[in-house]
Amino acid sequence: MSTKPVSIAVLVSGNGTNFQAIVDAIESGRIRNAHITCLVSNRADAFAIERAKKHNIKSFVLDHKNYKNRMEYDTAMVEILQRHNVQLVVLAGFMRILSSTMIDAFPNSIMNIHPALLPSFPGLDAQQQAFDYGVRYTGCTVHFVDSGTDTGPIILQAVVPALESDTVNTLTKRIHGEEHRIYVEAIGLFCDGRLRVEGRKVTIAQQTGCATNLL
Amino acid sequence: MSTKPVSIAVLVSGNGTNFQAIVDAIESGRIRNAHITCLVSNRADAFAIERAKKHNIKSFVLDHKNYKNRMEYDTAMVEILQRHNVQLVVLAGFMRILSSTMIDAFPNSIMNIHPALLPSFPGLDAQQQAFDYGVRYTGCTVHFVDSGTDTGPIILQAVVPALESDTVNTLTKRIHGEEHRIYVEAIGLFCDGRLRVEGRKVTIAQQTGCATNLL
Numbered sequence: 484m485s486t487k488p489v490s491i492a493v494l495v496s497g498n499g500t501n502f503q504a505i506v507d508a509i510e511s512g513r514i515r516n517a518h519i520t521c522l523v524s525n526r527a528d529a530f531a532i533e534r535a536k537k538h539n540i541k542s543f544v545l546d547h548k549n550y551k552n553r554m555e556y557d558t559a560m561v562e563i564l565q566r567h568n569v570q571l572v573v574l575a576g577f578m579r580i581l582s583s584t585m586i587d588a589f590p591n592s593i594m595n596i597h598p599a600l601l602p603s604f605p606g607l608d609a610q611q612q613a614f615d616y617g618v619r620y621t622g623c624t625v626h627f628v629d630s631g632t633d634t635g636p637i638i639l640q641a642v643v644p645a646l647e648s649d650t651v652n653t654l655t656k657r658i659h660g661e662e663h664r665i666y667v668e669a670i671g672l673f674c675d676g677r678l679r680v681e682g683r684k685v686t687i688a689q690q691t692g693c694a695t696n697l698l
Numbered sequence: 699m700s701t702k703p704v705s706i707a708v709l710v711s712g713n714g715t716n717f718q719a720i721v722d723a724i725e726s727g728r729i730r731n732a733h734i735t736c737l738v739s740n741r742a743d744a745f746a747i748e749r750a751k752k753h754n755i756k757s758f759v760l761d762h763k764n765y766k767n768r769m770e771y772d773t774a775m776v777e778i779l780q781r782h783n784v785q786l787v788v789l790a791g792f793m794r795i796l797s798s799t800m801i802d803a804f805p806n807s808i809m810n811i812h813p814a815l816l817p818s819f820p821g822l823d824a825q826q827q828a829f830d831y832g833v834r835y836t837g838c839t840v841h842f843v844d845s846g847t848d849t850g851p852i853i854l855q856a857v858v859p860a861l862e863s864d865t866v867n868t869l870t871k872r873i874h875g876e877e878h879r880i881y882v883e884a885i886g887l888f889c890d891g892r893l894r895v896e897g898r899k900v901t902i903a904q905q906t907g908c909a910t911n912l913l
Contacts, residue, residue: 602831603818616817617898619855620837640834642857647901683832686862 488518489674492569494560494577495524499531501575501596504663505670506538513667517674520567523560525579541567547579557584564588571673573666574628586630591680593628594673596666598658600624600640605633610655613645621645621654623662625669627680636685638678639665703733704889707784709775709792710739714746716790716811719878720885721753728882732889735782738775740794756782762794772799779804786888788881789843801845806895808843809888811881813873815839815855820848825870828860836860836869838877840884842895851900853893854880 493502502522508514522535522542535542543563550556561584564572572585574595586593599609601624604616613621622642629635641661645654672678677688708717717737723729737750737757750757758778765771776799779787787800787808801808814824816839819831828836837857844850856876860869887893892903 600815600818600835601833603815615898617852617900618815618817619852620815620857622835637832637834642835683830685832 488516489570490520490568491517491571491573491670491674492521492523492564492567493519493531493573493575495522495529495531495575496526496578497529497531497576499529499534499575500659501662501666502531503534504667505573505575506534506540508667508671510538514671514674517571517670520569521563523563525577531575553580553582554584557582560585561588571670573670575666580632581628583630586628591627591636592673594638594666594669595626595628595633595635596662597624597626597633598655598662600642601626601633601637610658611651614649614651614654618645621658623658623665625665627685636680636683638669638672638685641665703731704785705735705783706732706786706788706885706889707736707738707779707782708734708746708788708790710737710744710746710790711741711793712744712746712791714744714749714790715874716877716881717746718749719882720788720790721749721755723882723886725753729886729889732786732885735784736778738778740792746790768795768797769799772797775800776803786885788885790881795847796843798845801843806842806851807888809853809881809884810841810843810848810850811877812839812841812848813870813877815857816841816848816852825873826866829864829866829869833860836873838873838880840880842900851895851898853884853887853900856880 493505495502506519509517519540522531522540524532524544525547527544532542545560547556550559570592572589572593597609599613600622604612620642622640624640625638627635627638643658643661672687679686679688708720710717721734724732734755737746737755739747739759740762742759747757760775762771765774785807787804789810812824814828815837819827835857837855839855840853842850842853858873858876887902894901894903
């Protein structure tokens with residue numbers, strides 16, 4: 484594989500369980516060729532910051548209340564990310580909409596995970612939306628971020644059955660387990676240089692020759 | 699089980715492969731307790747009419763061009779269905795939108811199958827829509843018909859992976875196989891009296907005592 488690890492920034496607003504899953508996957512070698520160079524939170528009290536400290540990951544608090552508008556906020560964000568030569572931005576429960584300032588700075592290199600089988604149930608409370616609709620299957624989606632709400636090119640999806648015995652909580656928990664799994668997989672594919680985007684379609688390149696040694 | 703079979707009408711516009719799957723399932727006993735009392739087509743040249751003849755199923759051509767508006771058309775349809783004491787209306791590629799005249803006459807007893815995992819990709823060309831969007835999973839949905847387009851309470855769904863090697867045709871074929879399977883299953887559940895609808899939620903009752911003899 485390539486020599487220099489991919490520089491990843493993770494953006495959070497809260498607990499950071501997906502952030503933790505990614506950290507663990509890098510430390511255990513399930514994601515190779517990657518290094519989390521910074522964590523950015525828009526909230527000073529995000530528990531994810533404690534998690535970062537434990538793993539000696541540099542963290543920044545970028546409080547949106549200190550900025551006049553979304554563009555100014557995103558300009559400050561881009562500045563931090565570029566200073567760390569970030570190649571992949573991973574949204575892990577970051578509760579802010581990104582402006583074109585961010586999206587144009589990182590084309591097809593901002594990933595988000597959404598707790599539904601997009602394009603079903605975009606936006607907030609996706610699990611509740613799916614529960615209320617009465618679907619038999621829901622799941623989660625890792626996608627590149629574009630200017631729409633949860634509309635970007637799909638990288639991976641996982642399917643989760645919605646059982647008649649489910650509450651929103653049990654359904655959410657089952658989806659959450661799959662989120663960790665496919666987010667780690669998608670980030671690994673990116674860091675191995677195996678994702679190609681053409682229009683809306685993401686294709687996954689076969690592993691190259693040398694990678695067979697690593698299996 | 700109950701003694702009198704459930705009277706089913708199947709509505710078609712064309713080839714009728716789902717109609718054939720239902721006929722076969724009744725004849726082979728996979729759907730019990732059901733009898734197709736009539737086939738209605740809005741086109742005289744629908745191949746499904748030939749299929750009906752082969753199986754001695756009465757068929758009617760109700761050409762929409764002979765009616766002033768949707769309501770008059772649907773009134774004629776309801777008249778035919780009520781004359782046959784129809785309890786379940788099954789749409790099998792019937793390319794007409796139903797008015798409230800039909801829907802009010804058969805509350806929660808009109809079934810449709812849609813070739814996508816609703817609420818994703820409602821309306822026409824669902825497989826093409828899913829293909830173009832670049833989803834990793836799609837499928838099909840059996841639902842009760844309400845006044846919206848493909849919005850009614852979901853009875854069953856089946857998941858089909860969309861492969862990078864797929865064309866719209868190969869994807870459509872794979873979905874079609876699952877359509878036959880879950881449509882037959884959903885009709886069987888209805889005829890066994892096992893479907894309950896509350897708001898948007900459809901629940902499937904456990905089989906009753908005597909049914910264990912039939913397993």
